[in-house]
Amino acid sequence: MEEELKTKTALCCHLMEAVGLINYDGHVSARIPGTDRIVINARARGRATLEAKDMVVIDLEGKGEAGAMEPPGETPIHTSIYRQREDVDCVAHLHPHYSTLLSIAGHAVEPVFFLGTSLGPVPVFAEPGHVYTRAQGQALAETLGQHRAVLIRGHGSVVVGGSIEEVFVLAIYMEENCKKQYYASLLGPPRVITSQEVERVAPQVWKPSSVAKVWNYYVEKYRAGLLTAPPL
Numbered sequence: 001m002e003e004e005l006k007t008k009t010a011l012c013c014h015l016m017e018a019v020g021l022i023n024y025d026g027h028v029s030a031r032i033p034g035t036d037r038i039v040i041n042a043r044a045r046g047r048a049t050l051e052a053k054d055m056v057v058i059d060l061e062g063k064g065e066a067g068a069m070e071p072p073g074e075t076p077i078h079t080s081i082y083r084q085r086e087d088v089d090c091v092a093h094l095h096p097h098y099s100t101l102l103s104i105a106g107h108a109v110e111p112v113f114f115l116g117t118s119l120g121p122v123p124v125f126a127e128p129g130h131v132y133t134r135a136q137g138q139a140l141a142e143t144l145g146q147h148r149a150v151l152i153r154g155h156g157s158v159v160v161g162g163s164i165e166e167v168f169v170l171a172i173y174m175e176e177n178c179k180k181q182y183y184a185s186l187l188g189p190p191r192v193i194t195s196q197e198v199e200r201v202a203p204q205v206w207k208p209s210s211v212a213k214v215w216n217y218y219v220e221k222y223r224a225g226l227l228t229a230p231p232l
């Protein structure tokens, strides 16, 4: 079970890197079911070539086994959220281009694209630096609250969910939505999908079968060598 989870988390890191949501930085973690331990990519391992052996197991205080590789410096992002949210089994810290751009421009993420209705409100954590300490992680987790994603101003995003697949697909939807929001705003004020419309559309697009379809699409494309990161 633990090995399987490591392999899938490593694959998710590959996919995130291949679609340009992480680069030399960024991390994905997953809770080992029924425990207060998580797997996360090791700090020093390149994100594009991770394997199960490059994943480390730590507890929710960030402590690993003696002699094991170090987790990322921003591990408090993950541990703080898992401590606060029992419903969360996967956390990704990303550096997405368009989502981050909106936080720099001071624009809230709005649902403008039908798949973006899956996101719900996306709060913004105002401090742009690294999240290195327990107190910083706690503050970020509080800003996230019960939502599915939070932006770190001028830095990146954190996306959470009940599975690795959910987090990957939500991260894709968020960046697609923000990209469209950015381009639409160049043409004029975007027509935001209203909250009544969100209530109608979100259940159509955010369901296990759709999440599985999108995850499988990216896995197959990646394995066929057809997924390449867009330039920054």
Ligand SMILES: [Zn+2]
Pocket (backbone or CB within 6 Å): 025, 026, 074, 093, 094, 130, 155, 156
């Ligand atoms: Zn970061």
